[in-house]
Amino acid sequence: MxxxxxxxxxxxxxxxxxxxxxxxxxxxxxxxxxxxxxxxxxxxxxxxxxxxxxxxxxxxxxxxxxxxxxxxxxxxxxxxxxxxxxxxxxxxxxxxxxxxxxxxxxxxxxxxxxxxxxVPLFRRFLVETVASQTYAVMTALGYSPEFVPIDKEGPVYGYLAMFVFEDATGHTYTTHIVTACTGIGSMAIFGGLIAAVRAPLRRKAKALATAVAIIWVLNIARNVFIAVAFGRQWFQQDAFVHVATEYAGYQDPHLASFFIADRVIAQSLSVVALVGITWLVVRQLPELLDVIEEALFVLTGTEYDLAAAIGQPVRADGGPEE
CATH class of the missing domain: 1.20.120 (Four Helix Bundle (Hemerythrin (Met), subunit A))
Incomplete structure (x- = not known):
């Protein structure tokens, strides 16, 4: 209450x-x-x-x-x-x-x-593209859910982006792709950071391509994992069901697998992945360290010299040594 x-x-x-x-x-x-x-x-x-x-x-x-x-x-x-x-x-x-x-x-x-x-046109294209690729990977791995239009009210209603698994008893488990499942949020983070710094366009383009490619692949893997884990009820052990229903607020115990797969495992690994991608991008575009240092100052109140800390060489004109 x-x-x-x-x-x-x-x-x-x-x-x-x-x-x-x-x-x-x-x-x-x-x-x-x-x-x-x-x-x-x-x-x-x-x-x-x-x-x-x-x-x-x-x-x-x-x-x-x-x-x-x-x-x-x-x-x-x-x-x-x-x-x-x-x-x-x-x-x-x-x-x-x-x-x-x-x-x-x-x-x-x-x-x-x-x-x-x-923007509906952009959203639909992005959601359905990610959904079709997610479905293709699932079928390649030997899983065969129904791939149907979303029947739940909301911005993505009617999009071909829902996966339906059915167990031996006839119970169905559905997941669907929304904008947050496309990886566009993470891509936007790196796009904004890369656009904000002064550096040669070639290196900025290379850094952005690296980030977007990795995010796209990992995001498809994430979607496949969540859909299959929930559809096949991988995490229905008593401890997980107890946490999902008693502490996370889920009333349906079948949702324990979704809770563990998405809210716990996938989201935790997403944070780790963002840190790893940041490290890779910074190696190509060390100018990003200035922005990261500012963010760290806001969070900690301490000035940092990340270039010295990670041993990243920098040219006198502000670019990395070739």
């Missing part, structure tokens, strides 16, 4: 999340334009206000992650992002202009991600 009351309290804010996202992205883009125009002080104040709104945005999506999706990892990260964004806003207001680069990166991330989330 208390959980429902808390979810209801967040409802008005949650309903404004899409609008907030667009306002935040436009704010960061305008701040970037002002920076390029040489009006850095105005850009800094605008970016500061936009970061504060970004904190409100993360608060607005918390109930979706925590109550609807029952994702402790994403829900917790969204809450952590609130004070982090507010602190970034304070630092910019206080004069830390170096955070304008991070602000530019976030703006580009939004320009990549939001069309995929909000």
């Amino acid at each position: 208390k959980v429902l009351a808390l979810a209801d309290a967040f409802a008005p804010l949650a309903s404004a999340s899409d609008a907030l996202a667009w306002v935040v992205v436009l704010g960061f883009v305008l701040a970037s334009a002002l920076t390029w125009a040489g009006r850095r002080t105005v850009a800094r104040y605008l970016a500061s206000g936009t970061w504060a709104l970004f904190g409100v945005f993360w608060l607005s999506v918390f109930p979706t992650f925590w109550f609807e999706m029952k994702s402790a990892i994403e829900g917790s990260l969204s809450l952590v992002a609130v004070p982090a964004c507010l602190y970034t806003a304070y630092l910019l207001y206080d004069g830390r202009e170096s955070l304008l680069t991070l602000s530019h990166a976030v703006g580009v991330m939004g320009l990549i991600y939001l069309p995929a989330e909000t």
Whole structure:
């Protein structure tokens, strides 16, 4: 009852999340334009206000992650992002202009991600492409779920992107692809970071291609794992069922396999994968270290010299040694 009351309290804010996202992205883009125009002080104040709104945005999506999706990892990260964004806003207001680069990166991330989330034509193409490739891999591995249009209400209703497994008793287990299952969020992160730094276009293109290719392959593998693990009920051991029903809020015990596969294993490994991809991309584009150092300063309050820490050689003009 208390959980429902808390979810209801967040409802008005949650309903404004899409609008907030667009306002935040436009704010960061305008701040970037002002920076390029040489009006850095105005850009800094605008970016500061936009970061504060970004904190409100993360608060607005918390109930979706925590109550609807029952994702402790994403829900917790969204809450952590609130004070982090507010602190970034304070630092910019206080004069830390170096955070304008991070602000530019976030703006580009939004320009990549939001069309995929909000433009139906783009969303459908992306979702159905990922779904068809996921299905192809499953069938190649010897699994044969039905591949049918999504019959659940929502933005992806009617898309050919749902997998239906059936057990010996006739019980069906369905999963379907949504925008978050396409990997576009992770691609947007690296796209924004790479776009924000000054470096030769060739190296930036190579770094982006590396990140996107790895993310795409790992994301297909993730989708296959979740669909098969749930469809074949791999994680129905008593301990997992107990955790899913008693602590994660799932009423149907059959969803324990989905909870463990997606919310625990896949999401945890996604964090590890992002760290690994970041390391690979930084080897090709060490200019990213400046942006990462700024993010770490926001999180820890400590200045870092990551180039020295990882032994990355850098040329006098700011590029890596060839």
